[in-house]
Amino acid sequence: xxxxxxLLCWLLVAGAVLACQVPVFRFALxxxxxxxxxxxxxxxxPLKGELQEKLVELHKTLAADSxxxxxxxxxxxxxxxTEAERISLPALDxxxxxxxxxxxxxxxxxxxxxxWVGEATAGNLAGMLDSPLRQRCGEHLVKGASAVWVLxxxxxxxxxxxxxxxxxxxxKEAGKVLELPEGIIxxxxxxxxxxNIDPDNxxxxxxxxxxxxxxxxxxxxxxxxxxxxxxxxxxxMLALAEPLIVPIFGRGRTFGPMAASQxxxxxxxxxxxxxxxxxxxxxxxxxxGYDLLFNRNWDAILMAEKITADSEIIQRNLEVVTFxxxxxxxxxxxxxxxxxxxxxxxxxVFNLVAFGVLGLLAFGVLGxxxxxxxxxx
Numbered sequence: 001x002x003x004x005x006x007l008l009c010w011l012l013v014a015g016a017v018l019a020c021q022v023p024v025f026r027f028a029l030x031x032x033x034x035x036x037x038x039x040x041x042x043x044x045x046p047l048k049g050e051l052q053e054k055l056v057e058l059h060k061t062l063a064a065d066s067x068x069x070x071x072x073x074x075x076x077x078x079x080x081x082t083e084a085e086r087i088s089l090p091a092l093d094x095x096x097x098x099x100x101x102x103x104x105x106x107x108x109x110x111x112x113x114x115x116w117v118g119e120a121t122a123g124n125l126a127g128m129l130d131s132p133l134r135q136r137c138g139e140h141l142v143k144g145a146s147a148v149w150v151l152x153x154x155x156x157x158x159x160x161x162x163x164x165x166x167x168x169x170x171x172k173e174a175g176k177v178l179e180l181p182e183g184i185i186x187x188x189x190x191x192x193x194x195x196n197i198d199p200d201n202x203x204x205x206x207x208x209x210x211x212x213x214x215x216x217x218x219x220x221x222x223x224x225x226x227x228x229x230x231x232x233x234x235x236x237m238l239a240l241a242e243p244l245i246v247p248i249f250g251r252g253r254t255f256g257p258m259a260a261s262q263x264x265x266x267x268x269x270x271x272x273x274x275x276x277x278x279x280x281x282x283x284x285x286x287x288x289g290y291d292l293l294f295n296r297n298w299d300a301i302l303m304a305e306k307i308t309a310d311s312e313i314i315q316r317n318l319e320v321v322t323f324x325x326x327x328x329x330x331x332x333x334x335x336x337x338x339x340x341x342x343x344x345x346x347x348x349v350f351n352l353v354a355f356g357v358l359g360l361l362a363f364g365v366l367g368x369x370x371x372x373x374x375x376x377x
Contacts, residue, residue: 020200020279021183023209024287025146027279028250030204030304034070035106035291039128041075041120042095042102050122051099058129068297069129070106070251103128105231109290116230127227130295133218134228137248138296144208147249147275149215149268152233152257154243163243163260164217170268171213174276177269178211181278199311204304211276231292233257249275252294 020027041047041055055075061068076085078095086092091102091114099120105111118124137148149171153160185202186209203209218225220238229238232246237257244257245268255271305311 020198021181022201022203022279023146023180023184023276024279025249025275026203026209028253028284028287029141029207029298030302032250032253032284033067034251034253034294034298035108036070036072037106037115037293038072038074038091038104040089040091040095040102040104041073041099042078042092043075043099043120044079044097045077047075047099047120051120051125054122054125058125065297065300067299069295070291070293071129101125101128103231103293106291108285116227118227124227127224129293131225131228133216133222133225134252134292134294134296136216138252138294140214141249141251142207142298142301144210145212145214146210147213147247147272149213150232150246150248151215151217151260152229152238152244152246153217153219154241155220156241156243159260160243163245163263164215166260166263166265167245167268168215170263170265171215171272173265174269174272175211175213178273178276180209180211180276184209199307202307204307205302207302213272228292247271247275248292250289251298252292252296253289254292255289 022030046052047055055073058069059073062071062073076089076092076095078092081092090112091104094100094102094114094117096119100117101120101124102117103115105113105115116128133150137150140148149167151160151164151167153163183198183201185197187203187206190202218229220229222229232254233244234257237244237259240259243260245260245263246254246257248254258267
Protein backbone atom coordinates (compact mmCIF):
# COMPACT_ATOMS: atom_id res chain seq x y z
CA UNK A 1 0.00 0.00 0.00
CA UNK A 2 1.97 2.99 1.29
CA UNK A 3 4.97 1.11 2.71
CA UNK A 4 7.46 2.22 0.05
CA UNK A 5 6.69 5.90 0.63
CA UNK A 6 6.60 5.93 4.44
CA LEU A 7 10.36 5.84 5.05
CA LEU A 8 10.89 8.47 2.37
CA CYS A 9 8.32 10.68 4.12
CA TRP A 10 10.22 10.38 7.38
CA LEU A 11 13.50 11.23 5.62
CA LEU A 12 12.09 14.20 3.72
CA VAL A 13 10.42 15.96 6.61
CA ALA A 14 13.60 17.83 7.56
CA GLY A 15 14.13 19.33 4.07
CA ALA A 16 12.36 22.66 3.84
CA VAL A 17 12.75 26.24 2.61
CA LEU A 18 10.87 29.19 3.94
CA ALA A 19 7.77 30.37 2.11
CA CYS A 20 5.10 31.46 4.57
CA GLN A 21 5.95 31.50 8.27
CA VAL A 22 2.98 29.50 9.55
CA PRO A 23 4.29 26.14 10.83
CA VAL A 24 3.37 23.04 8.86
CA PHE A 25 1.19 21.56 11.60
CA ARG A 26 -0.95 24.71 11.80
CA PHE A 27 -1.04 25.20 8.03
CA ALA A 28 -2.27 21.61 7.66
CA LEU A 29 -4.93 22.08 10.33
CA UNK A 30 -6.35 25.31 8.96
CA UNK A 31 -5.85 25.02 5.21
CA UNK A 32 -5.60 21.40 4.01
CA UNK A 33 -9.00 19.69 3.67
CA UNK A 34 -8.77 15.98 4.46
CA UNK A 35 -8.85 13.72 1.39
CA UNK A 36 -12.06 11.72 1.03
CA UNK A 37 -12.49 8.00 1.51
CA UNK A 38 -15.26 6.12 -0.30
CA UNK A 39 -17.56 3.66 1.45
CA UNK A 40 -19.38 1.18 -0.75
CA UNK A 41 -22.22 -0.72 0.90
CA UNK A 42 -23.31 -3.71 -1.18
CA UNK A 43 -26.35 -5.93 -0.81
CA UNK A 44 -28.79 -8.03 -2.77
CA UNK A 45 -32.03 -6.18 -2.48
CA PRO A 46 -32.79 -3.34 -0.05
CA LEU A 47 -31.07 -3.09 3.32
CA LYS A 48 -33.09 -3.41 6.51
CA GLY A 49 -32.98 -2.86 10.24
CA GLU A 50 -30.49 -0.86 12.27
CA LEU A 51 -27.86 -0.78 9.51
CA GLN A 52 -30.29 0.87 7.11
CA GLU A 53 -31.28 3.42 9.76
CA LYS A 54 -27.62 4.31 10.40
CA LEU A 55 -26.89 4.62 6.68
CA VAL A 56 -29.87 6.92 6.16
CA GLU A 57 -28.65 9.04 9.06
CA LEU A 58 -25.12 9.14 7.59
CA HIS A 59 -26.46 10.05 4.16
CA LYS A 60 -28.45 12.96 5.63
CA THR A 61 -25.37 14.19 7.50
CA LEU A 62 -23.24 14.18 4.35
CA ALA A 63 -26.02 15.71 2.25
CA ALA A 64 -26.35 18.58 4.71
CA ASP A 65 -22.59 19.21 4.83
CA SER A 66 -20.10 17.29 2.69
CA UNK A 67 -17.31 18.40 5.04
CA UNK A 68 -18.91 16.70 8.05
CA UNK A 69 -16.77 13.60 7.42
CA UNK A 70 -14.09 13.05 4.78
CA UNK A 71 -16.18 10.30 3.22
CA UNK A 72 -18.35 9.58 0.20
CA UNK A 73 -21.13 7.01 0.63
CA UNK A 74 -22.65 4.77 -2.00
CA UNK A 75 -25.08 1.85 -1.69
CA UNK A 76 -24.98 -0.70 -4.50
CA UNK A 77 -27.77 -3.24 -5.01
CA UNK A 78 -26.05 -6.12 -6.77
CA UNK A 79 -29.38 -7.47 -8.03
CA UNK A 80 -30.07 -4.36 -10.10
CA UNK A 81 -26.48 -3.58 -11.09
CA THR A 82 -25.81 -3.13 -14.80
CA GLU A 83 -22.65 -4.42 -16.45
CA ALA A 84 -21.52 -0.86 -17.13
CA GLU A 85 -21.96 0.04 -13.46
CA ARG A 86 -20.01 -3.04 -12.39
CA ILE A 87 -17.11 -2.15 -14.68
CA SER A 88 -17.06 1.40 -13.32
CA LEU A 89 -16.72 0.11 -9.74
CA PRO A 90 -13.80 -2.34 -9.61
CA ALA A 91 -14.04 -2.37 -5.81
CA LEU A 92 -17.16 -4.53 -6.23
CA ASP A 93 -14.85 -7.48 -6.83
CA UNK A 94 -14.59 -7.57 -3.03
CA UNK A 95 -18.37 -7.72 -2.48
CA UNK A 96 -19.83 -10.81 -0.85
CA UNK A 97 -23.23 -12.44 -1.16
CA UNK A 98 -24.23 -10.95 2.18
CA UNK A 99 -24.31 -7.17 2.78
CA UNK A 100 -20.71 -5.92 2.72
CA UNK A 101 -18.82 -2.77 3.70
CA UNK A 102 -15.95 -1.86 1.37
CA UNK A 103 -13.85 1.11 2.45
CA UNK A 104 -11.72 2.53 -0.36
CA UNK A 105 -8.87 4.97 0.38
CA UNK A 106 -8.47 8.45 -1.09
CA UNK A 107 -6.96 8.67 -4.57
CA UNK A 108 -3.89 10.27 -2.99
CA UNK A 109 -3.01 6.89 -1.46
CA UNK A 110 -2.21 5.69 -4.99
CA UNK A 111 -3.67 2.23 -4.49
CA UNK A 112 -6.75 0.48 -5.74
CA UNK A 113 -6.92 -1.89 -2.79
CA UNK A 114 -9.58 -1.43 -0.11
CA UNK A 115 -8.60 -0.37 3.38
CA TRP A 116 -11.12 -2.70 4.95
CA VAL A 117 -13.73 -5.21 3.77
CA GLY A 118 -16.20 -6.90 6.07
CA GLU A 119 -19.75 -7.68 7.08
CA ALA A 120 -22.15 -4.76 6.79
CA THR A 121 -23.43 -4.28 10.33
CA ALA A 122 -24.30 -1.20 12.35
CA GLY A 123 -21.44 -2.02 14.71
CA ASN A 124 -18.85 -2.27 11.93
CA LEU A 125 -20.12 0.97 10.40
CA ALA A 126 -19.75 2.76 13.74
CA GLY A 127 -16.23 1.40 14.26
CA MET A 128 -15.23 2.46 10.78
CA LEU A 129 -16.44 6.02 11.17
CA ASP A 130 -15.06 6.71 14.63
CA SER A 131 -13.13 5.23 17.55
CA PRO A 132 -11.83 6.31 20.98
CA LEU A 133 -8.29 6.91 19.72
CA ARG A 134 -9.49 9.14 16.90
CA GLN A 135 -11.70 11.07 19.29
CA ARG A 136 -8.77 11.70 21.65
CA CYS A 137 -6.41 12.67 18.83
CA GLY A 138 -9.00 14.97 17.30
CA GLU A 139 -9.57 16.74 20.60
CA HIS A 140 -5.83 17.19 21.11
CA LEU A 141 -5.37 18.68 17.63
CA VAL A 142 -8.21 21.21 17.81
CA LYS A 143 -6.96 22.37 21.21
CA GLY A 144 -3.58 23.26 19.74
CA ALA A 145 -1.40 20.13 19.84
CA SER A 146 1.32 20.30 17.19
CA ALA A 147 1.10 16.53 16.76
CA VAL A 148 -0.05 13.44 18.59
CA TRP A 149 2.45 10.59 18.65
CA VAL A 150 0.81 7.17 18.77
CA LEU A 151 2.52 4.01 19.96
CA UNK A 152 0.93 0.86 18.57
CA UNK A 153 1.92 -1.82 21.03
CA UNK A 154 2.96 -5.27 19.85
CA UNK A 155 2.02 -7.13 23.04
CA UNK A 156 5.59 -7.79 24.21
CA UNK A 157 5.83 -5.84 27.51
CA UNK A 158 9.57 -5.23 27.29
CA UNK A 159 9.54 -4.10 23.66
CA UNK A 160 6.51 -1.89 24.30
CA UNK A 161 8.15 -0.31 27.35
CA UNK A 162 11.39 0.52 25.52
CA UNK A 163 9.51 1.91 22.53
CA UNK A 164 7.33 4.09 24.72
CA UNK A 165 10.33 5.46 26.61
CA UNK A 166 12.12 6.25 23.37
CA UNK A 167 9.07 7.90 21.79
CA UNK A 168 8.37 10.01 24.86
CA UNK A 169 12.04 11.01 25.08
CA UNK A 170 11.91 12.20 21.47
CA UNK A 171 8.69 14.12 22.05
CA LYS A 172 10.09 15.70 25.23
CA GLU A 173 13.36 16.71 23.54
CA ALA A 174 11.48 18.24 20.62
CA GLY A 175 9.43 20.33 23.03
CA LYS A 176 12.64 21.66 24.56
CA VAL A 177 14.66 22.55 21.48
CA LEU A 178 12.12 23.58 18.83
CA GLU A 179 10.79 27.10 18.35
CA LEU A 180 8.03 28.59 16.25
CA PRO A 181 9.01 30.62 13.17
CA GLU A 182 9.00 34.40 13.49
CA GLY A 183 6.59 36.60 11.61
CA ILE A 184 3.34 34.75 12.37
CA ILE A 185 0.34 37.06 12.84
CA UNK A 186 -2.06 35.72 15.47
CA UNK A 187 -5.75 36.55 15.37
CA UNK A 188 -5.54 38.54 18.58
CA UNK A 189 -2.82 40.72 17.01
CA UNK A 190 -4.72 41.75 13.90
CA UNK A 191 -5.30 45.29 15.18
CA UNK A 192 -1.64 45.97 15.88
CA UNK A 193 0.47 48.20 13.66
CA UNK A 194 2.71 46.47 11.12
CA UNK A 195 5.38 47.67 8.73
CA ASN A 196 4.21 45.07 6.26
CA ILE A 197 1.79 42.12 6.23
CA ASP A 198 2.11 38.91 4.25
CA PRO A 199 -1.42 37.42 4.11
CA ASP A 200 0.03 33.90 4.16
CA ASN A 201 1.37 34.56 7.67
CA UNK A 202 -2.04 35.31 9.18
CA UNK A 203 -3.51 32.51 11.29
CA UNK A 204 -7.07 31.63 10.33
CA UNK A 205 -8.44 30.41 13.65
CA UNK A 206 -8.28 31.33 17.33
CA UNK A 207 -6.79 28.02 18.46
CA UNK A 208 -3.72 28.69 20.64
CA UNK A 209 -0.45 28.49 18.69
CA UNK A 210 2.28 26.75 20.62
CA UNK A 211 4.72 23.87 20.38
CA UNK A 212 2.95 21.02 22.10
CA UNK A 213 3.41 17.30 21.47
CA UNK A 214 1.19 14.69 23.07
CA UNK A 215 1.34 10.91 23.05
CA UNK A 216 -1.20 8.11 22.95
CA UNK A 217 -0.85 4.35 23.32
CA UNK A 218 -3.05 1.76 21.66
CA UNK A 219 -2.98 -2.03 21.79
CA UNK A 220 -2.78 -3.82 18.47
CA UNK A 221 -5.58 -6.06 19.72
CA UNK A 222 -7.91 -3.29 20.91
CA UNK A 223 -11.32 -4.24 19.46
CA UNK A 224 -12.46 -0.59 19.55
CA UNK A 225 -9.67 0.27 17.08
CA UNK A 226 -9.95 -2.84 14.91
CA UNK A 227 -11.22 -0.85 11.92
CA UNK A 228 -9.01 2.20 12.44
CA UNK A 229 -5.66 0.44 12.69
CA UNK A 230 -5.77 -0.81 9.07
CA UNK A 231 -6.07 2.85 8.00
CA UNK A 232 -3.28 3.97 10.29
CA UNK A 233 -0.89 1.10 9.60
CA UNK A 234 -0.46 -1.21 6.60
CA UNK A 235 -1.22 -4.92 7.17
CA UNK A 236 2.42 -5.89 6.58
CA MET A 237 3.51 -3.45 9.28
CA LEU A 238 0.85 -4.70 11.69
CA ALA A 239 2.23 -8.19 11.15
CA LEU A 240 5.62 -7.18 12.54
CA ALA A 241 6.36 -8.46 16.03
CA GLU A 242 7.42 -5.06 17.33
CA PRO A 243 5.88 -1.75 18.37
CA LEU A 244 5.12 0.94 15.78
CA ILE A 245 5.33 4.71 16.13
CA VAL A 246 2.96 6.96 14.18
CA PRO A 247 2.57 10.77 14.30
CA ILE A 248 -0.83 12.37 13.58
CA PHE A 249 -1.20 16.08 12.81
CA GLY A 250 -3.35 18.55 10.89
CA ARG A 251 -6.82 17.19 10.15
CA GLY A 252 -5.84 13.60 10.83
CA ARG A 253 -2.78 13.36 8.59
CA THR A 254 0.27 11.15 9.15
CA PHE A 255 3.67 10.30 7.70
CA GLY A 256 2.86 6.65 8.32
CA PRO A 257 4.27 4.17 10.84
CA MET A 258 7.85 3.40 11.65
CA ALA A 259 9.02 0.28 13.44
CA ALA A 260 10.36 1.18 16.88
CA SER A 261 13.61 -0.64 16.09
CA GLN A 262 14.25 1.87 13.27
CA UNK A 263 13.11 4.97 15.14
CA UNK A 264 15.43 7.13 17.24
CA UNK A 265 15.06 10.18 19.43
CA UNK A 266 16.85 12.20 16.73
CA UNK A 267 14.46 11.00 14.03
CA UNK A 268 11.42 11.92 16.13
CA UNK A 269 12.88 15.36 16.83
CA UNK A 270 13.60 15.77 13.12
CA UNK A 271 10.02 14.91 12.18
CA UNK A 272 8.73 17.39 14.76
CA UNK A 273 11.15 20.00 13.45
CA UNK A 274 9.54 19.70 10.04
CA UNK A 275 6.05 20.03 11.57
CA UNK A 276 7.03 23.14 13.52
CA UNK A 277 8.98 24.75 10.70
CA UNK A 278 7.65 27.35 8.28
CA UNK A 279 5.47 25.73 5.62
CA UNK A 280 7.83 25.45 2.64
CA UNK A 281 5.26 24.11 0.21
CA UNK A 282 1.70 25.29 0.64
CA UNK A 283 0.41 22.79 -1.93
CA UNK A 284 -0.75 19.81 0.11
CA UNK A 285 0.29 17.22 -2.46
CA UNK A 286 3.84 18.57 -2.34
CA UNK A 287 4.22 17.57 1.30
CA UNK A 288 4.80 14.09 2.74
CA GLY A 289 1.97 12.17 4.38
CA TYR A 290 -1.53 10.83 3.82
CA ASP A 291 -4.93 11.44 5.39
CA LEU A 292 -6.95 9.22 7.72
CA LEU A 293 -10.72 8.94 8.16
CA PHE A 294 -11.98 11.20 10.96
CA ASN A 295 -15.64 11.73 11.84
CA ARG A 296 -15.01 15.38 12.52
CA ASN A 297 -16.22 18.53 10.80
CA TRP A 298 -12.94 20.40 10.98
CA ASP A 299 -14.24 23.52 9.24
CA ALA A 300 -17.14 23.88 11.67
CA ILE A 301 -14.91 23.30 14.70
CA LEU A 302 -12.10 25.60 13.61
CA MET A 303 -14.33 28.35 12.19
CA ALA A 304 -11.30 29.26 10.12
CA GLU A 305 -11.42 32.41 8.01
CA LYS A 306 -10.02 32.11 4.50
CA ILE A 307 -7.73 35.09 3.88
CA THR A 308 -8.28 36.62 0.44
CA ALA A 309 -7.72 40.01 -1.16
CA ASP A 310 -11.21 40.98 0.00
CA SER A 311 -10.74 39.93 3.65
CA GLU A 312 -11.27 42.63 6.23
CA ILE A 313 -7.70 42.36 7.53
CA ILE A 314 -6.31 42.92 4.02
CA GLN A 315 -8.69 45.75 3.14
CA ARG A 316 -7.99 47.47 6.46
CA ASN A 317 -4.22 47.25 5.96
CA LEU A 318 -3.82 47.73 2.22
CA GLU A 319 -1.06 50.26 2.73
CA VAL A 320 1.22 47.70 4.40
CA VAL A 321 0.36 44.48 2.53
CA THR A 322 3.49 43.15 0.86
CA PHE A 323 5.12 39.89 -0.14
CA UNK A 324 8.62 41.33 -0.04
CA UNK A 325 9.53 42.21 3.56
CA UNK A 326 12.36 44.73 3.67
CA UNK A 327 11.30 46.44 0.43
CA UNK A 328 9.09 49.49 0.20
CA UNK A 329 5.45 48.46 0.05
CA UNK A 330 3.75 48.95 -3.31
CA UNK A 331 0.68 50.22 -1.51
CA UNK A 332 2.62 52.68 0.62
CA UNK A 333 3.99 54.39 -2.49
CA UNK A 334 0.71 54.38 -4.41
CA UNK A 335 -1.60 57.39 -4.45
CA UNK A 336 -5.17 56.87 -3.35
CA UNK A 337 -7.66 55.72 -5.96
CA UNK A 338 -9.69 52.71 -6.92
CA UNK A 339 -7.38 51.93 -9.85
CA UNK A 340 -4.38 51.48 -7.57
CA UNK A 341 -6.44 49.54 -5.07
CA UNK A 342 -7.49 47.05 -7.73
CA UNK A 343 -3.89 46.78 -8.90
CA UNK A 344 -2.76 45.96 -5.37
CA UNK A 345 -5.43 43.30 -4.99
CA UNK A 346 -4.26 41.77 -8.25
CA UNK A 347 -0.68 41.72 -7.00
CA UNK A 348 -1.77 39.98 -3.79
CA VAL A 349 -3.54 37.22 -5.70
CA PHE A 350 -0.67 36.84 -8.20
CA ASN A 351 1.91 36.47 -5.45
CA LEU A 352 -0.22 33.93 -3.58
CA VAL A 353 -0.07 31.71 -6.66
CA ALA A 354 3.58 32.42 -7.48
CA PHE A 355 4.89 31.68 -4.00
CA GLY A 356 2.94 28.43 -3.87
CA VAL A 357 4.53 27.21 -7.12
CA LEU A 358 8.04 28.32 -6.13
CA GLY A 359 7.67 26.67 -2.73
CA LEU A 360 6.67 23.38 -4.36
CA LEU A 361 9.70 23.42 -6.70
CA ALA A 362 12.14 24.37 -3.95
CA PHE A 363 10.82 21.71 -1.57
CA GLY A 364 11.23 19.02 -4.21
CA VAL A 365 14.80 20.00 -5.08
CA LEU A 366 16.02 20.34 -1.49
CA GLY A 367 14.23 17.22 -0.40
CA UNK A 368 15.90 15.23 -3.16
CA UNK A 369 19.35 16.63 -2.36
CA UNK A 370 18.96 15.88 1.35
CA UNK A 371 17.81 12.35 0.63
CA UNK A 372 20.70 11.79 -1.82
CA UNK A 373 23.26 13.09 0.67
CA UNK A 374 21.90 10.85 3.43
CA UNK A 375 21.95 7.86 1.12
CA UNK A 376 25.55 8.59 0.12
CA UNK A 377 26.66 8.80 3.75
